[in-house]
Amino acid sequence: MRHFHLIAVLAAATALLPAAEPVSYFEDVRPVLQVHCSGCHQPANKMSNLDITEYAGIVRGGAKHGNSVIQGAPENSPLVSLVTGKMEPRMPMGGAALPAEAIELLTRWIREGAEDDTPAEAKAPQAPSEPPQYRQAPTITGLAYSPDGSLLAVGGFQEILLHKSDGSGIEARLLGRSDKIHSLDFSTDGKRLVAVGGTPARFGELQVWNLDSGKQERSVTATSDTLFAGDLSPDGTRAVFGAADKSVRVVEVASGEELFKAGHHEDWVLQAVFGIDGKRIVSVSRDRAAKLADAGTGAFLENVNFLRDKLYAVARHPRRDYVIVGGEDRVPYLYTMDRPRALKIADDSTLIRKFEEQDGTIFALAFSPDGSRVAVGGVSATVNVYDTESGDRVATCKGHDGGIFVIAFHPDGGQLATGGFDGVVRVYEAESGNEVKAFVPVPVESAESAADSKRAG
Numbered sequence: 001m002r003h004f005h006l007i008a009v010l011a012a013a014t015a016l017l018p019a020a021e022p023v024s025y026f027e028d029v030r031p032v033l034q035v036h037c038s039g040c041h042q043p044a045n046k047m048s049n050l051d052i053t054e055y056a057g058i059v060r061g062g063a064k065h066g067n068s069v070i071q072g073a074p075e076n077s078p079l080v081s082l083v084t085g086k087m088e089p090r091m092p093m094g095g096a097a098l099p100a101e102a103i104e105l106l107t108r109w110i111r112e113g114a115e116d117d118t119p120a121e122a123k124a125p126q127a128p129s130e131p132p133q134y135r136q137a138p139t140i141t142g143l144a145y146s147p148d149g150s151l152l153a154v155g156g157f158q159e160i161l162l163h164k165s166d167g168s169g170i171e172a173r174l175l176g177r178s179d180k181i182h183s184l185d186f187s188t189d190g191k192r193l194v195a196v197g198g199t200p201a202r203f204g205e206l207q208v209w210n211l212d213s214g215k216q217e218r219s220v221t222a223t224s225d226t227l228f229a230g231d232l233s234p235d236g237t238r239a240v241f242g243a244a245d246k247s248v249r250v251v252e253v254a255s256g257e258e259l260f261k262a263g264h265h266e267d268w269v270l271q272a273v274f275g276i277d278g279k280r281i282v283s284v285s286r287d288r289a290a291k292l293a294d295a296g297t298g299a300f301l302e303n304v305n306f307l308r309d310k311l312y313a314v315a316r317h318p319r320r321d322y323v324i325v326g327g328e329d330r331v332p333y334l335y336t337m338d339r340p341r342a343l344k345i346a347d348d349s350t351l352i353r354k355f356e357e358q359d360g361t362i363f364a365l366a367f368s369p370d371g372s373r374v375a376v377g378g379v380s381a382t383v384n385v386y387d388t389e390s391g392d393r394v395a396t397c398k399g400h401d402g403g404i405f406v407i408a409f410h411p412d413g414g415q416l417a418t419g420g421f422d423g424v425v426r427v428y429e430a431e432s433g434n435e436v437k438a439f440v441p442v443p444v445e446s447a448e449s450a451a452d453s454k455r456a457g
């Protein structure tokens with residue numbers, strides 16, 4: 001009898017609830033999903049491509065059933081069918097069924113319209129509507145010249161600034177939601193700009209910009225941390241990038257669809273590039289490895305090499321399948337992606353040339369458009385330019401006040417632009433190392449920073 005009594009009380013309580021208050025997604029539903037489901041359905045581990053940690057992800061649903069919630073119709077919602085076991089496999093997969101009250105809560109929330117009452121401050125941020133105001137110049141981690149050489153794109157804070165490449169002014173400010181941009185790539189026709197970045201400890205994002213309209217065509221978020229430097233395939237259809245979750249990912253630019261996620265590294269993957277025909281990828285990581293993978297499937301092909309220290313940068317030769325890598329051991333290494341003979345892994349048969357040791361960790365590498373020069377920068381605050389063939393140093397570019405994080409050659413090969421910790425863009429002549437121009441790429445408000453930019457310019 002006691003038992004019966006308990007059931008009766010529960011039933012009565014349940015019956016009373018609807019009259020009392022509608023179910024809240026944020027207060028009631030989200031915590032249930034967080035506890036029982038998010039282990040397998042979150043940005044870093046999206047089983048069946050379902051992210052259950054955000055309202056939009058729940059509605060969007062997974063790979064198999066599509067929308068997991070049909071507003072007003074719990075009986076047609078896969079989310080409910082899967083937790084009740086009406087549909088197989090019952091969720092949580094392999095675990096105990098949800099308590100009846102939790103199932104009732106989900107059911108009722110959907111019947112009541114499955115509304116999203118997430119408070120604005122708890123949502124993933126939207127792009128700002130006004131350009132940010134700067135007290136000081138932000139660290140520069142993204143730089144790219146447009147293919148015709150007329151523009152220099154610079155990653156700012158929550159925006160990309162399109163400068164006239166002679167440094168004479170800003171053409172456009174592209175506002176996006178990522179705090180940081182870690183790489184920028186123009187499509188070869190100059191119509192699109194692809195940016196990879198994110199907001200540390202929040203989300204990673206790939207942005208696709210249409211430069212005719214000045215509008216963002218696509219924002220693809222991935223992982224719960226920023227994404228690291230990437231590359232656009234030679235035909236502009238795919239983008240590759242590394243991530244803090246140790247993955248290398250390839251995304252189709254037109255659809256934003258993630259084509260694959262490869263997990264061959266054991267630590268953050270800081271940069272990835274396509275081979276010359278877009279069929280292979282080389283990635284470098286803090287795990288000290290440079291790895292070669294199939295760009296179609298993500299399948300691991302081989303280790304280009306394992307080095308003594310963490311690797312931070314990789315650049316591909318513009319005309320052949322050579323890559324230069326660098327990092328903590330300060331030496332730039334030039335490798336071929338095609339191992340000449342079938343030898344043991346971790347041998348040096350892919351090494352073409354070592355360049356001279358730098359005065360600090362290497363963060364940035366870039367080839368000139370014809371591949372005859374390669375530029376190396378990093379903690380030393382100088383950029384050294386080398387002859388790729390001979391390994392001889394051609395020029396040294398000085399003037400930065402702090403580490404250099406990015407280098408870009410102008411398409412005519414005569415100049416290169418650099419950026420880094422001090423927030424100043426400097427343009428040098430590649431053959432002499434002479435500085436041509438220096439400018440702070442963002443409008444800065446305060447007096448000290450004005451002095452800074454004067455010193456810089």
Ligand code: HEC
Nearest residue numbers: 036037040047048050062063064065066068079091092093
């Ligand atoms: C242990 C891992 C795991 C847990 C925990 C888990 N799931 Fe799943 N979930 C999966 C897998 C794997 C699939 C794909 C199953 C299949 O169809 O083969 C899946 C599929 C789904 C789908 C269908 C997605 C689609 O493809 O359309 C939904 C909806 C879903 N789960 C909801 C939940 C809910 C709600 C919970 C918590 C109550 C939960 N899952 C907990 C692993 C899990």
